[in-house]
Amino acid sequence: MKKLINHVDTLLDESLHGFAKAHADIIQFNSQPHFVTRLQTTKPSKVAIISGGGSGHEPLHTGFVGFGMLDAACPGQVFTSPTPDQMLAAAQAVENGAGVLFIVKNYAGDVMSFEIAAEMLDCANATVVVSDDVSLAKNHSTGRRGVAGTLIMEKMLGAAAENGADLTFCKALGDRINAAxxxxxxxxxxxxxxxxxxxxxxxxxxxxxxxxxxxxxxxxxxxxxxxxxxxxxxxxxxxxxxxxxxxxxxxxxxxxxxxxxxxxxxxxxxxxxxxxxxxxxxxxxxxxxxxxxxxxxxxxxxxxxxxLDNELIRLWDAPVHTASLRWGC
Amino acid sequence: MKKLINHVDTLLDESLHGFAKAHADIIQFNSQPHFVTRLQTTKPSKVAIISGGGSGHEPLHTGFVGFGMLDAACPGQVFTSPTPDQMLAAAQAVENGAGVLFIVKNYAGDVMSFEIAAEMLDCANATVVVSDDVSLAKNHSTGRRGVAGTLIMEKMLGAAAENGADLTFCKALGDRINAAxxxxxxxxxxxxxxxxxxxxxxxxxxxxxxxxxxxxxxxxxxxxxxxxxxxxxxxxxxxxxxxxxxxxxxxxxxxxxxxxxxxxxxxxxxxxxxxxxxxxxxxxxxxxxxxxxxxxxxxxxxxxxxxLDNELIRLWDAPVHTASLRWGC
Amino acid sequence: MSFTPSLLPKLIETVTETIIKNAGEITALDQAIGDGDHVTNLQRGLTALMAQRSEISQLDWPAAWQKIGMTVMTSVGGASGSLYGTLFVAMSKSAAGKDLNVQSVAEAFAQAVEAVKHRGKSDVGEKTMLDVLVPVAKHLQDAAAVSLPLSALLEQTKQVAITGMESTRDMLATKGRASFLGERTRGHIDAGAMSSQLVICALVDVLLANLTAPAQ
Amino acid sequence: MSFTPSLLPKLIETVTETIIKNAGEITALDQAIGDGDHVTNLQRGLTALMAQRSEISQLDWPAAWQKIGMTVMTSVGGASGSLYGTLFVAMSKSAAGKDLNVQSVAEAFAQAVEAVKHRGKSDVGEKTMLDVLVPVAKHLQDAAAVSLPLSALLEQTKQVAITGMESTRDMLATKGRASFLGERTRGHIDAGAMSSQLVICALVDVLLANLTAPAQ
Ligand SMILES: Nc1ncnc2c1ncn2[C@@H]1O[C@H](COP(=O)(O)OP(=O)(O)O)[C@@H](O)[C@H]1O
Ligand SMILES: Nc1ncnc2c1ncn2[C@@H]1O[C@H](COP(=O)(O)OP(=O)(O)O)[C@@H](O)[C@H]1O
Ligand SMILES: [Mg+2]
Ligand SMILES: [Mg+2]
Ligand SMILES: [Mg+2]
Ligand SMILES: [Mg+2]
The missing domain is CATH 3.30.1180.20 (Dihydroxyacetone kinase; domain 2)
Structure with missing residues (x-):
């Protein structure tokens, strides 16, 4: 194996620290437990949008934290679901009165970790599960996997939340985007x-x-x-x-x-x-x-x-300012 | 070899057509000879900034055509310098009274092709050669290669030209950026x-x-x-x-x-x-x-x-809107 | 004699050893029909437990299980982290405040396995760790009900775990990552089934050794 | 007899054949100390010339050279495209309006090679095509000066080209892509030297065949 690393055990931490420094104008990194949030506090009226998952899919999800997209992202080890304490701590850090929406790729590990975090969280919350991979049958025993459609979900829900949509609206919108x-x-x-x-x-x-x-x-x-x-x-x-x-x-x-x-x-x-x-x-x-x-x-x-319909087009076009997706501002 | 292609002979064309369609809001593609320009006509007072080189370095250069960066880019075959007719045609398409600045990576083929184009071009023009690769000695027989510093050159010169800097200024600035x-x-x-x-x-x-x-x-x-x-x-x-x-x-x-x-x-x-x-x-x-x-x-x-000095920081921070580099607008 | 949490350091060490010893094989299984990280995940958890083993051994069993469950939950990651974490936390919850004996521990374990089923939305026959955990839970309850001598109960537990693990080989995976591969999963033992079999056998071996050894 | 542009189709076909036949070897050289595209580049040019070969054969020599030069310049790409293109355009310029004979063609070729030097900012001894072109130009002028019979002149040209190509093997590259590799370039023949040697020998062979063949 040839990789630009010092040691497999320090890879993730060194990389996240680098990410945090390279984008210190947009995000900050919490290392115990691991999560990335925006620099700015979530507006009181805004649903906090949080995602996360195993690392190794970069820029997903950390690269999409910022204005118009995610409020926080929880990176797990490489290809390994993050642990519930990460999502819990991230939610507690960014939630500001309008509740939390979790965006979860449909993998057993991710779903369970977010579920445990949601059970422990004492604020309004909802979860949208992304399951866009049609290489699996619609009635697959676990539901389909969440793959690249996640970015679209994060972009559009991020824009909706930025525009002041409430938690119920965001959850319904997310399910609609997933179906589309x-x-x-x-x-x-x-x-x-x-x-x-x-x-x-x-x-x-x-x-x-x-x-x-x-x-x-x-x-x-x-x-x-x-x-x-x-x-x-x-x-x-x-x-x-x-x-x-x-x-x-x-x-x-x-x-x-x-x-x-x-x-x-x-x-x-x-x-x-x-x-x-x-x-x-x-x-x-x-x-x-x-x-x-x-x-x-x-x-x-x-x-x-x-x-797409006009609403989704507007949400896609809305300004976004993250490390890896940016337009309109 | 495993690549997502139909045939090596059609690879470049199919790819450039896809690029053009995916970014039809920013650029347009001319296929005979190959060059990419912005959608908008160059302002009369603005120096036209043109670069180009072999393909296979994407997003360089085509991905950097747009507001605040390049006016045109000339893609050669994979790893092969473009031919002089491309730069000539591109210059004729975008030049609008303030002259043309060519940004050329220092490779024999690229330098000669741009040189021939410049000799054939009947408007004011200047060339900045990028030679940032310090793995070669400063006094290397051909001068050093131009590598990733080219992006920085294109961004900063693009911003300067957008701000109304004239050809002489742009040329001097380019040489200064190269030295830095x-x-x-x-x-x-x-x-x-x-x-x-x-x-x-x-x-x-x-x-x-x-x-x-x-x-x-x-x-x-x-x-x-x-x-x-x-x-x-x-x-x-x-x-x-x-x-x-x-x-x-x-x-x-x-x-x-x-x-x-x-x-x-x-x-x-x-x-x-x-x-x-x-x-x-x-x-x-x-x-x-x-x-x-x-x-x-x-x-x-x-x-x-x-x-960096304050001038270069300002040029770096200036708004840019291209397929692969975008901020501030 | 009865087992006390003072056994925990030895239990954790033995489990760690057995996972390390079988790391290659488990990884190969998770690479064949999963994503190959199962051992790395478990090792993160075991490293965390090793660091806490003497501290944990000061607690009573329900508190120790709770602590182990939370440690696993916050260090392992992946599907197995939530599931093994849930197992220990649920054991703790079910055992808390009860007199611990073979019956009540078997009962607590059975309830913990139910919690794992619930968390994983899965059951026996889906080619997961549950194909080991469910039969083991049933065996413990059955054996406790007929008051099987502890040494026989433990010896048989290993056999049940191994049989459960082997049963996954020809199953079609319908839960977890392996399910994505459909028919391609047949012929491979499930990685989580192997790790739970190994963990159970390692725990049992420590208990057996302690059973026959002169009381400490 | 004297050569007319009616020979051009045959010349272009023969050059194309020889490049195709030696494609593997040239590519290996450009991969060893360059970027491996030299043959692909040349083939693009040759394909364009093949398409125009009968049209070009209607022109006079200077016009044909001009057309060939522009075609090469706009189709080949890379360093060799500008250089070979420059060679033909400069030949055309230098020969235009002159009586074409061995002397004047040798002179035009020598001036064209000077133009290549100028364009490439390079000279003999830098491990490039110039290590073939420069000695060949000198040989043609020398031979013309002493009025060497055409057949001998042509035969010797091939030898000069081959010697020139061979001379690049132990040189240190100081121009073009190969220069980036420093000492690593020693031991490899330069790809452009090989292609120019092959082109020259192919051209000479056609001319020789035509010389001895009954006049058409
Ligand atoms: N829904 C589920 N129910 C029960 N066990 C499961 C489930 N999903 C996965 N598993 C178990 O977890 C194991 C995989 O664990 P691990 O490799 O650590 O996590 P991941 O699958 O997230 O990479 C599987 O081999 C299987 O035994
Ligand atoms: N400055 C130069 N002067 C003379 N010949 C050169 C020069 N640079 C390159 N060449 C010749 O061009 C050849 C390479 O051509 P090619 O592979 O088609 O272009 P590139 O080097 O741009 O990939 C070299 O082998 C060498 O003979
Ligand atoms: Mg995993
Ligand atoms: Mg090349
Ligand atoms: Mg796994
Ligand atoms: Mg080459």
Whole structure:
């Protein structure tokens, strides 16, 4: 394993300290337990939006703490759900009268940790579970995984809360965004979890993994390497079926890299996806391309679609000022 | 080779078309010859700032076209200097009376192509050559390479031009920024140029390459894998020596990933660098961390320092609105 | 003789040893159908417990279980952290204020396993640690009901744990990360089932050794 | 006999063939001490020239060289694109309006090589294509001065080109990308030296074949 680290045990802390220093104008870092909050206190009338999850997906979630998005993020160890004390402490630090909304990616560990924190928390709170990965069946035994759609959820809920939406509204909006969002991913390689020192799984030079999540784990099936057009078709046809997308509908198209995919390839996927959607009369009205929800050094990408209406477009366009997503201010 | 592509011959075009569509609110793409310009016409009083170079370094340069930064960028084939007709056409498209400033990374191919374009161009023009790579001796036979400092040059000159600085001023400012900027890089792996289909060079699992440029080529020497602290010390001591940095000086610290390096590692490098600088009394007053000047899917990073004064700080802070760098608007 | 919390340091040490000894195998299982971090997670928890082991050994059992549960909950992370944490906290809650004997401890453990089911929204047969915990809880209650001698009860516990672990091999995972892999999960033992089997057997071995050893 | 631009299609085809045949070797050289794109660059240029070959063959030599130069300049990219492009454009400029014979062509070529030096800010001995071009230019001028028979002149040209290419092997690169590698460049032939040697030898072979063949 080759990584820019001193030691696996200090990696996360050193990295979080660096993150905190590099963005000291936006966030602050609490190290016992680990959480990141905005510099500014939450306005009394504003719902506090908190997310978190295993590390290794950067910039998700810490990179999205700031005006117009998250109030706090709780980073776990690499690919490991954070512990309930983190969310509890973060909530206590940022909640200011309007309650807390937790945004949780649907993984057993994350869901349980946030649940325990919510049970211990003595203020109004609600939880939105993100489950956008359509590589799993809709009726999957645990529900579907939460993947790159999480960013969209965090952006839109962050904007709604900033605009003064109350907790009940935010919770309902979150569930609506989740229902309107679908993602699917493909991996060209696995990734190397620092504590393990070797790739989680092996793919031959002519193999790719279809329907992967964001933890460098095997996906639904190993298939032969195919042209990007065919990959895009497989991802998008599954997504379109799932969302029952029809000609004339408006969508946000998010092409997300898993960490080791050059932007050149992501834009190429965007191009092929936009051709595919255009042929079906589906209108891309907002776009985001880049490495946002990553799996350490995994190569590959996911495609996410969110069906937009005017309200969601306004929320997407609203100003945001975080380490890794910024516009309008 | 596993890449998200249809065919090596169509990769660049498909990718540029995707880039153009994803950012149709900021830029437009001209395909014959290849160049990208802002949507808005250059103001008559504003120097047109144009850069370009081989592709494979995305977001550099196309991702930096927009308000406050470049007026146009000319992408060559992967790792191949663009041809003079591209710069000529781009200059003719955006120049609007105040002349053209070319920002050129110091590679024989790039320098010659821009030179030929400049000779053919019949409007006032000047060229700033970026040569920030201190892994090469100051008196290197070709001059030093231009690497990640290019982003800083483009940002600051873009801001100056936006503020109405004239061509002579911009040229002098550019040379001053170049003298105040130093970079050095380390690679953990090479990268795979699509047309070749295999990594440009091989490193064993315990080897890294010190003093690399941004084309996946060998660096100054192959050394044993070492802790990040030692890597940072080697990069920074060389840079500090070169800039003759002294306690009390103010700098911009830019940690740049080569494309396949997780943000987690880049922030770790930032942390170690900031500790190293702090011990020497050097003040980091601005920061940038991320994959900005990449080498396709190469793992590793570079560290860039620019000595700042109030003027340069103002230029850095000025609003910018491009696909990959945006703040203040 | 009866077991006192003075045994805790030895229990924690033995569990730590057995996890370290089997780290490679557990990791391979979690890499095959999970994300490979199960051992690292457990080790964070065990390191925290090792640091507190003499302190914990001063408490009574319910207080010790509570402390262990909270330590696990705040240090392990992942699915297993919440689940093992819940197990100990629930044991503590159910045992608090009761006379501790084989019956009441078996009862407390059974209630704790119910709490784990509830937390995990899962049950036996889903290829998780519950395929070890549930049969072990049932065995303890059955054995306590017929007043099986303690040494036999303990010996059989190990066998039940191992059988439970083995039962996960051919199951289809329907909970946790492994569920995402569908049919691909068959043929692999579940990592959490292996770790709980190892923990249970390690605990039992310490108790057995203490049972036959001259009273301290 | 004298060579007319009607030879151009054959010349372009032969150069294309030789570059394709040696693609692996040239690429390996540019990967060893450059960035590996030299063949891809040349092939883009050759593809463009192939598409225009019959059109170009209708021009006179200076116009053809100009057209070839501009095509190379706008299609090849990289350092070699500007340099090879400059070579042909400068040949055209220097030959324009002159009577073309061995002397004047040798002179035009020598001036074109000077233009390449100027463009590249480089000279012989820096481990580049100039280590082939400069000796070849000198040989052509010398041979023309002593009115060496054309066949001998051409045969010797190949030898000079090959010697020039070989001379780069032990040089330290001080220009172009290879210069960044310092001492690491020794022991490798320069990719551009190899491509220019191959181009020159391919051109010469066509001319030689044409010299001995019955006049068309
Ligand atoms: N919902 C659940 N119910 C019961 N046990 C579960 C559940 N989810 C996961 N597990 C157990 O947890 C183990 C994985 O633990 P660990 O690797 O530490 O966490 P994670 O799966 O979050 O990476 C699985 O092998 C399984 O035994
Ligand atoms: N300054 C220079 N002067 C002369 N020849 C040069 C110079 N720079 C590069 N070359 C030649 O160009 C060749 C490389 O061409 P190519 O690989 O196409 O471009 P690049 O180096 O830009 O990738 C080198 O092998 C060398 O022969
Ligand atoms: Mg995990
Ligand atoms: Mg090149
Ligand atoms: Mg796991
Ligand atoms: Mg080259």
């Amino acid at each position: 969002t679908a993602s699917m991913g493909v991996a060209l390689t696995s990734c190397t979890v620092p504590a393990l020192g070797k790739p989680t799984f092996h793919l031959d030079d002519n193999q790719i993994e279809m329907g992967v999540g964001i933890h460098g784990e095997h996906g639904r099936e190993t298939v032969s390497l195919m042209p990007a057009n065919d990959i895009v078709e497989r991802l998008l046809s599954t997504i379109i079926d799932d969302l029952q997308l029809k000609s004339g509908q408006q969508i946000l198209l998010h092409v997300n890299g898993f960490g080791a995919t050059p932007l050149m390839e992501l834009y190429l996927v965007y191009e092929l996806a936009s051709q595919y959607l255009q042929k079906r009369g589906i209108n891309i009205v907002r776009s985001l391309v880049g490495n946002y929800t990553t799996s350490l050094d995994m190569a590959g990408c996911s495609v996410t679609l969110t069906i | 900027t130093a970079s050095m890089g380390v690679a953990l792996t090479s990268c795979t140029v699509p047309a070749l289909g295999k990594p440009t060079f091989h490193l064993d699992d315990n080897q890294i390459e010190m003093g690399v440029g941004i084309h996946g080529e060998h660096g100054r020497e192959t050394v044993s894998l070492m802790p990040a602290n030692d890597i940072v010390e080697r990069l920074l001591s060389t840079i500090i020596d070169d800039l003759q940095l002294k306690s009390g000086q103010q700098i911009l610290l830019h940690v740049n990933g080569f494309g396949a390096t997780p943000l987690m590692e880049l922030y770790l490098v930032y942390e170690l660098a900031s500790q190293y600088l702090q011990k020497r009394g050097i003040n980091i007053v601005r920061s940038l961390v991320g994959n900005y000047t990449t080498s396709l899917d190469m793992a590793g990073c570079s560290v860039t320092l620019t000595i």
